[in-house]
Structures are given as structure tokens and as C-alpha cells.
Amino acid sequence: MKIQAVKGTRDFYPAQMAVRNFIVDGWKVASIRNGFVEYDGPIFEYLQMYQVKSGDEIVEQLFNFEDRGGRHLAIRPEITPTLARMVNQQINALSRPIKWFSVPRLCRAERPQKGRLREFFQWNIDIIDVDDVLADAEVVYCSLDYLRSLGLTSKDVVAKISSRRLLAALLTNIGIVEDKLETLYPILDKKAKIPIEAFIEMLEKEIDDAGIIQTIVKLMDIHSVDEIPSLVELNEDAQEALDELILVFTHLKNMGVQDFCRFDMGIVRGLAYYTGMVFEIHDVAGDLRAICGGGRYDNLLSDFGGPKVTATGMGMGDAVLEILLREKGLLTDDSLPVQTLDYFVACVDADLYDKAIEITAAIRQQGHSANLTYKTNALKKQMKAADAMNAAKCIIVGGELKEDGKLVVKDMKSGEQKLVDAATFLK
Amino acid sequence: MKIQAVKGTRDFYPAQMAVRNFIVDGWKVASIRNGFVEYDGPIFEYLQMYQVKSGDEIVEQLFNFEDRGGRHLAIRPEITPTLARMVNQQINALSRPIKWFSVPRLCRAERPQKGRLREFFQWNIDIIDVDDVLADAEVVYCSLDYLRSLGLTSKDVVAKISSRRLLAALLTNIGIVEDKLETLYPILDKKAKIPIEAFIEMLEKEIDDAGIIQTIVKLMDIHSVDEIPSLVELNEDAQEALDELILVFTHLKNMGVQDFCRFDMGIVRGLAYYTGMVFEIHDVAGDLRAICGGGRYDNLLSDFGGPKVTATGMGMGDAVLEILLREKGLLTDDSLPVQTLDYFVACVDADLYDKAIEITAAIRQQGHSANLTYKTNALKKQMKAADAMNAAKCIIVGGELKEDGKLVVKDMKSGEQKLVDAATFLK
Numbered sequence: 001m002k003i004q005a006v007k008g009t010r011d012f013y014p015a016q017m018a019v020r021n022f023i024v025d026g027w028k029v030a031s032i033r034n035g036f037v038e039y040d041g042p043i044f045e046y047l048q049m050y051q052v053k054s055g056d057e058i059v060e061q062l063f064n065f066e067d068r069g070g071r072h073l074a075i076r077p078e079i080t081p082t083l084a085r086m087v088n089q090q091i092n093a094l095s096r097p098i099k100w101f102s103v104p105r106l107c108r109a110e111r112p113q114k115g116r117l118r119e120f121f122q123w124n125i126d127i128i129d130v131d132d133v134l135a136d137a138e139v140v141y142c143s144l145d146y147l148r149s150l151g152l153t154s155k156d157v158v159a160k161i162s163s164r165r166l167l168a169a170l171l172t173n174i175g176i177v178e179d180k181l182e183t184l185y186p187i188l189d190k191k192a193k194i195p196i197e198a199f200i201e202m203l204e205k206e207i208d209d210a211g212i213i214q215t216i217v218k219l220m221d222i223h224s225v226d227e228i229p230s231l232v233e234l235n236e237d238a239q240e241a242l243d244e245l246i247l248v249f250t251h252l253k254n255m256g257v258q259d260f261c262r263f264d265m266g267i268v269r270g271l272a273y274y275t276g277m278v279f280e281i282h283d284v285a286g287d288l289r290a291i292c293g294g295g296r297y298d299n300l301l302s303d304f305g306g307p308k309v310t311a312t313g314m315g316m317g318d319a320v321l322e323i324l325l326r327e328k329g330l331l332t333d334d335s336l337p338v339q340t341l342d343y344f345v346a347c348v349d350a351d352l353y354d355k356a357i358e359i360t361a362a363i364r365q366q367g368h369s370a371n372l373t374y375k376t377n378a379l380k381k382q383m384k385a386a387d388a389m390n391a392a393k394c395i396i397v398g399g400e401l402k403e404d405g406k407l408v409v410k411d412m413k414s415g416e417q418k419l420v421d422a423a424t425f426l427k
Numbered sequence: 428m429k430i431q432a433v434k435g436t437r438d439f440y441p442a443q444m445a446v447r448n449f450i451v452d453g454w455k456v457a458s459i460r461n462g463f464v465e466y467d468g469p470i471f472e473y474l475q476m477y478q479v480k481s482g483d484e485i486v487e488q489l490f491n492f493e494d495r496g497g498r499h500l501a502i503r504p505e506i507t508p509t510l511a512r513m514v515n516q517q518i519n520a521l522s523r524p525i526k527w528f529s530v531p532r533l534c535r536a537e538r539p540q541k542g543r544l545r546e547f548f549q550w551n552i553d554i555i556d557v558d559d560v561l562a563d564a565e566v567v568y569c570s571l572d573y574l575r576s577l578g579l580t581s582k583d584v585v586a587k588i589s590s591r592r593l594l595a596a597l598l599t600n601i602g603i604v605e606d607k608l609e610t611l612y613p614i615l616d617k618k619a620k621i622p623i624e625a626f627i628e629m630l631e632k633e634i635d636d637a638g639i640i641q642t643i644v645k646l647m648d649i650h651s652v653d654e655i656p657s658l659v660e661l662n663e664d665a666q667e668a669l670d671e672l673i674l675v676f677t678h679l680k681n682m683g684v685q686d687f688c689r690f691d692m693g694i695v696r697g698l699a700y701y702t703g704m705v706f707e708i709h710d711v712a713g714d715l716r717a718i719c720g721g722g723r724y725d726n727l728l729s730d731f732g733g734p735k736v737t738a739t740g741m742g743m744g745d746a747v748l749e750i751l752l753r754e755k756g757l758l759t760d761d762s763l764p765v766q767t768l769d770y771f772v773a774c775v776d777a778d779l780y781d782k783a784i785e786i787t788a789a790i791r792q793q794g795h796s797a798n799l800t801y802k803t804n805a806l807k808k809q810m811k812a813a814d815a816m817n818a819a820k821c822i823i824v825g826g827e828l829k830e831d832g833k834l835v836v837k838d839m840k841s842g843e844q845k846l847v848d849a850a851t852f853l854k
Binding site (some may be wrong): 002003004005009010012013014017018020021032033035037038039040041042043044045048049052063064065067068071075082085086088089090094095097099100105107109119130132134135138141145163227243250251254255256257266268304305319322339341357358360361362364365367369370371372374389408 | 431460462470472513516517572792816
């Protein structure tokens with residue numbers, strides 16, 4: 001019986017595993033450098049958890065199932081609801097502010113395409129209980145700090161930043177009722193991804209005033225905060241939201257990443273739970289989906305039955321990132337540290353094989369990595385096996401051991417051989 | 428709305444995450460030391476894959492679901508079928524023998540109890556295409572090597588080793604037909620876990636000869652290979668299987684772990700696919716479930732539509748292991764390296780906050796981990812925050828910076844303070 005992998009999933013053979021480890025380990029290092037501490041949750045949760053606040057797109061893409069106990073469960077499509085649940089559960093025991101990161105495996109029943117898989121890894125960083133845009137700036141900074149550490153520059157990637165709060169204030173100002181906002185966000189979020197006609201058509205289904213639609217279209221094209229007042233009158237709330245957003249940029253400048261950052265009204269984010277700053281990092285060329293995205297979500301913890309505690313965070317998937325790194329030549333199959341072996345133990349005399357087994361175990365006991373030949377066949381074949389395992393050195397167990405207790409140690413790079421006392425390896 | 432975690436899953440708060448990382452990182456180090464290379468597969472596969480050869484127990488415990496495309500899928504309850512599928516797919520491209528390891532997250536719909544969770548991590552090591560009991564011995568050795576590295580001794584853990592091949596030969600010898608063997612294995616595997624009456628009752632359902640049942644009961648109690656010939660006559664196949672098993676013990680002796688190893692006919696393993704040596708490692712006291720288990724499974728790759736390639740391997744879960752380590756005092760909440768922070772940047776003057784932001788970014792740029800205070804409140808409160816983050820040093824941004832461009836650097840352990848030039852931190 002021949003069974004295939006499910007479409008949209010990945011097999012991580014050692015070469016692909018090395019890429020995944022390179023990405024995930026880099027996320028961990030950047031998180032720790034920026035003062036985040038690691039957490040994780042279960043791979044499945046109650047289905048209901050994702051139906052509350054994640055937005056329709058996520059709900060449509062759930063892998064859900066019923067267990068034998070009749071519970072409705074779902075494989076996690078994101079970790080933020082889990083984070084909210086976990087923080088709420090221990091809210092009085094946890095020292096705040098909370099700066100946590102995670103690198104969860106996530107599943108979404110999407111149509112597999114370039115940069116979109118049904119199973120992927122996502123770096124998440126979140127700052128909880130800091131009601132200050134400095135935390136928003138820190139999230140953007142940390143994301144850029146990681147990307148910069150890979151060798152990406154402001155010529156490669158750009159952080160496009162906006163504010164849900166500002167957008168809400170502006171939309172309300174031009175006559176959109178508050179109840180309508182949540183329906184509009186996913187549409188506005190699509191602006192950059194679909195033809196303008198399709199965008200207008202989607203708006204027309206929700207708004208029957210052509211003038212308002214036209215203002216929205218203009219508004220979504222704004223790329224400088226200075227243009228806003230000329231288009232929409234700012235009330236107090238909008239002005240405050242704008243000032244906050246400007247402060248985010250000031251912080252990012254102080255952090256030395258202003259070259260990477262720009263305002264973009266078109267950044268809305270699909271998820272329903274954002275309340276303040278929102279951002280996405282894109283490749284400058286604009287060929288790929290967003291590398292990462294996030295923002296402030298001040299109501300999620302209370303939506304999940306917890307206290308009113310503010311939060312801001314970001315998620316970065318591994319799929320688009322890998323494509324970008326390969327396109328930029330920053331990740332090649334040769335550039336990764338291939339797993340190496342300290343010692344390969346060769347043996348050309350069946351009588352000495354027990355000794356070779358003993359020596360291999362002794363080398364491992366000393367903390368070195370070692371493999372033993374499984375056959376006492378021709379030395380040439382064993383050397384080939386050693387090369388296939390990227391062995392740095394080869395121990396040859398043969399006549400020299402019988403005659404005067406010596407082992408041949410061969411440096412696989414230089415080819416240099418020397419005799420050492422077997423006792424060295426057996427103590 | 429308050430949502431709970433699903434019973435049998437775990438939330439990994441930072442303290443629990445540190446335990447998980449301690450275990451998983453240790454598995455990785457031991458794997459690499461023993462010459463294994465990392466791989467992984469998808470978290471879900473076609474349901475069918477687990478219905479082929481995993482045995483009834485696994486099939487009953489599957490979390491399975493249907494996706495929108497009508498595919499019958501299941502969250503992986505073990506990774507061995509995935510391994511077989513992956514190796515088969517690339518059998519001609521992979522250099523053999525294959526020594527791979529993985530640390531998959533697995534899910535089983537079991538009733539949660541001590542050492543059994545519905546979601547857990549499992550270390551897997553496998554050696555493929557080595558038709559030699561040395562590979563079996565290596566798998567046992569590597570498992571023990573890891574446990575020994577944690578500080579466990581032969582007074583704490585024991586590797587109980589037997590052979591499916593030997594068992595099959597002996598059962599056939601005493602009159603069991605071959606077709607019956609697969610039905611008997613899960614029953615024989617339960618021997619040590621249930622009362623003798625219940626065991627006999629289960630056998631009686633399958634075998635109607637009381638003499639055979641009695642011989643089986645005696646056979647399963649054997650703890651030395653020398654006792655076997657007195658109980659059952661050995662035909663050629665049984666003798667060969669016995670010789671092989673004795674050779675496993677010889678290899679383990681040469682590897683220096685004989686103190687940990689003993690023969691136990693009662694080790695059968697529940698999974699259907701074993702064909703040769705089988706083993707389990709238990710706590711010596713016998714209070715817990717098996718710490719790990721594995722064995723040779725020479726037919727699995729061909730059962731999955733691949734060529735006839737032999738294999739042997741082992742799986743070790745994290746749940747029982749953690750219980751054992753805590754019981755033995757080898758893992759305490761204080762023994763783990765708590766995540767520390769290189770620098771906490773305190774700021775007592777709101778006018779200097781921008782400078783503090785800049786300094787924090789500069790420290791991170793240099794590769795050190797750093798956090799910044801979110802409030803320019805009393806220094807005492809900020810020092811408390813620094814302590815909560817296990818900060819090694821504290822940078823105090825205050826009057827000294829304004830006056831003569833100096834920062835106060837406080838060693839949090841000794842309390843010692845010194846002044847350094849701010850430029851040092853900003854270059």
C-alpha cells in the first residue's frame with residue numbers, strides 16, 4: 001500500500017529540517033535578545049475559542065473535529081487565543097508586564113499556494129499589559145531586528161504601519177456607523193491584493209453612498225500621515241490616534257530602524273481583534289505575501305473572560321520568509337551548517353569489531369559524536385561512508401591495534417594520518 | 428466568555444517550557460552524539476496510514492477528521508509510519524544506512540492519567556537498512572546513553588529486552604498457528620500490567636488448549652535465556668533468534684551498559700509491526716509506565732509499498748520521563764537554567780526616555796539581551812522589575828547622562844555600581 005503526504009504539508013528530510021532549525025533557532029535568539037520568554041500551548045483547543053474573535057477567514061480555515069467525548073475541537077490556526085486563555089488563567093500569578101514568545105506549529109485548511117501551506121511554523125511575540133505605543137514599536141523593532149540579523153536591509157523589506165484606531169476614527173468621521181466597522185476591515189485589508197474595481201464592488205455591497213466610497217478609496221491610498229487632514233477632518237479621537245501613530249515612528253527612529261518603516265493606510269489586517277497600531281512587513285519588491293503582521297489588541301483578554309488588560313504582538317510564518325531568503329541569496333542549500341560527525345570508527349578486521357564497538361561507545365561517553373561502520377568491508381568503502389556523514393575524523397581499527405595497541409586517526413579534510421594510543425579512547 | 432484548555436493537554440508557561448526545552452534539547456544532544464540526523468513530518472497524515480500496521484490500540488486512540496475536500500485525516504499518534512512513508516519516497520536518493528531522529532509532538536485520544544496525556548512529545552531514533560543486531564543494540568545504547576547523561580543509574584532504570592522473533596518461534600513450537608500470533612501479541616504484552624487471572628482469561632478466549640496456556644504463562648515469566656530450553660524445545664529458527672538476542676547483550680556489554688540491561692520474555696510491545704528484538708526501559712521500582720520502548724520492524728517499509736528494507740528504532744515520551752526525573756530529584760523547579768536578561772535599562776527622567784530607548788536598541792544590536800523599563804517611575808520599582816526578569820546588570824539612565832554623558836551600570840548580584848561612558852553603549 002502506497003500512501004502519500006497530504007497536500008499542503010511538508011516532509012522535513014534532514015536538509016529541509018536544517019532550514020527549519022535555522023529559521024526557528026533564529027527566531028528564538030532574536031526573541032531572547034529582545035527580552036521575550038518562551039511559552040507554548042496545546043496543538044488543539046476547543047473549536048469555540050477560534051469562533052469568538054479570530055474573524056471569518058480563520059474560522060473557514062479550521063481543521064476541526066469531534067473527539068470520542070463529543071467535544072468540538074480544532075487544530076490551532078493561530079496561537080493568540082491560546083495566549084489570551086493562558087494569561088487570563090494565571091493573571092494574578094504572572095508578573096507583569098508580560099513579554100512572551102512562541103514558535104508554534106499551526107494548521108489552516110487553505111488552498112496550498114506559494115508561501116501558503118496547510119501546516120507551517122509561526123514566530124509569535126507579544127507584550128501584555130503595557131498600555132503604551134512603545135510596546136507597539138518594540139514589536140515592530142524586534143521583527144525587524146530578526147530580519148536584519150539575517151542580512152536583509154531596508155532595500156529588501158519594509159514595515160508598513162498604520163492604526164486601526166485611526167482608521168476607525170476616520171471612517172466614523174466620514175459617516176460610517178460603528179457597527180459596520182468590523183465588516184469593513186476585511187474588505188479594506190484586501191485593497192492592495194485585488195483590482196480596484198473588485199474593491200469598489202465589495203464596498204458597494206456594504207455602503208450605499210458613492211461619495212463615502214470614493215473618500216474611502218482615496219483614504220486607503222494615503223502613504224503619508226500629512227495627507228490625512230486634507231482628506232478627512234480630524235476630530236479629537238482621530239487626532240489622538242494620529243499622535244500615537246506618529247509617536248510609534250519616533251520610537252522606531254530612536255531604535256535606529258526608521259529606514260525600514262513607513263506609514264501605509266492600506267494596512268488593516270484581516271483579524272477582527274486589532275484595536276490600535278497595525279503593521280505588516282513586506283518584501284520591497286512586493287512580489288510576496290506579507291512576511292509578518294501584527295498589532296495592538298487591547299480587548300482580546302477581556303473578550304476571553306479575563307480582566308481588561310492591553311496587549312500587542314506579531315506573527316511571522318516560515319513559508320514566505322524562506323522564499324524571500326532564497327530569492328535574496330541569503331539562504332542556499334550550501335549555506336547551512338550541515339550536521340557533522342566528530343568521529344567515524346572504521347574497522348577492517350572482523351576480529352576487532354568488538355573493540356571497535358567499545359571504542360565508539362567510549363568516544364560518545366566523552367561527549368563527541370561518533371558512528372561505527374556496520375561492515376568490516378574494504379576501507380575505501382568505509383571512508384566513503386564516513387564522507388557521506390561529514391565525519392571530521394576517522395578512527396581506523398585494524399592491525400595497528402593488534403600489534404601495538406594503536407589506532408589510526410585520519411583527518412578527513414587534510415587526509416593526514418597519525419597513530420594514537422588506543423588507551424586514550426578507552427579511558 | 429471563559430474557555431478552558433482541553434483535558435489531557437498541557438499549557439507550557441515559561442517554567443514548564445523550560446522543562447520541555449531541557450528534555451527536548453537533551454534528546455537532540457544525545458541523538459547527535461550517537462550519529463543520528465534530525466527529520467520531521469507533518470502533524471497530520473491520511474487516516475489510512477495508521478490503520479495499516481499500528482495495531483488496534485493506536486487506531487482506537489486516533490484524533491481523526493475529514494477536511495473540506497473529503498479527505499480522511501488524523502493527527503499523528505506516532506511518527507514511525509511517517510518515517511516509513513518518507514524513506515520509501517526517497518529510497519533511491521537517500522544514502523544508506525539511515526540514522527535519523529525526531530522529537531515529534533503526538534496526540535492520542537487516551538484517558539488522561541499519570542504519565543499519559545492526550546498530547547505529548549516523543550523522542551524517536553531509527554536505524555534503517557542495517558540488517559544486523561548491532562543496530563538494535565545501538566538503539567538501546569542510545570536510549571540509555573541519554574538517560575545516563577541525566578544522572579540516572581542502573582539502580583534507577585532497567586532496559587528489559589526480548590525478541591519477537593524468538594517469541595514467535597517458541598509459540599509456534601508449542602503449537603500456536605502463525606495466523607494467531609498477531610492476535611496474541613497485545614495480550615502477552617499486557618501480562619505484567621494485569622492480574623494473572625485476567626491474563627489467563629484473555630488467553631482462553633484465543634486458545635482452547637489448557638496445556639498450551641500453561642506453557643505460555645510459564646514462558647512469559649522467564650527472566651534468563653538459559654531457562655528457555657528447559658521449557659520449550661528449540662528448533663533451528665528459535666535457536667537462531669536466541670543466538671541473535673544473546674549477541675545483542677554481548678554488544679551492550681561491549682558498549683559498557685550491561686548493568687542496565689536484562690532479558691525479559693514479558694516484553695512483547697503492543698504495536699503490530701515488530702519483527703525482531705523488542706525492548707522497554709522501566710524505572711527499577713516498577714512504579715511507572717515504560718519510559719521508552721522500541722524494537723526491530725523489518726517489514727514496515729515494504730508494508731507501506733516500499734522495498735524490503737530493514738529497520739529498528741525506539742520512542743521515548745516526555746511525560747513518564749519528567750515524573751521519574753522529579754521523583755529522583757534530578758529535575759526540580761530550581762535546577763533548570765532560568766532565562767536571564769543581560770541588561771535591564773532603567774530610566775528615572777522622562778526627558779531622557781528617548782535616550783534610554785536608543786541605548787536599549789544599541790545593546791541588543793551588540794547581541795546582548797535587554798529590556799527597557801516601560802515607566803520612568805521610582806528607581807526602586809524599576810529595580811524590582813529588573814529582578815523579576817533575572818537581569819544580570821542594570822543600566823540607569825538619569826542625571827549622570829545629562830551632566831557628563833555617563834550611565835550607571837549596576838551589577839544586580841553584587842549591587843556594585845560604576846559609571847561608564849554612554850558613547851560606549853551607542854557606538
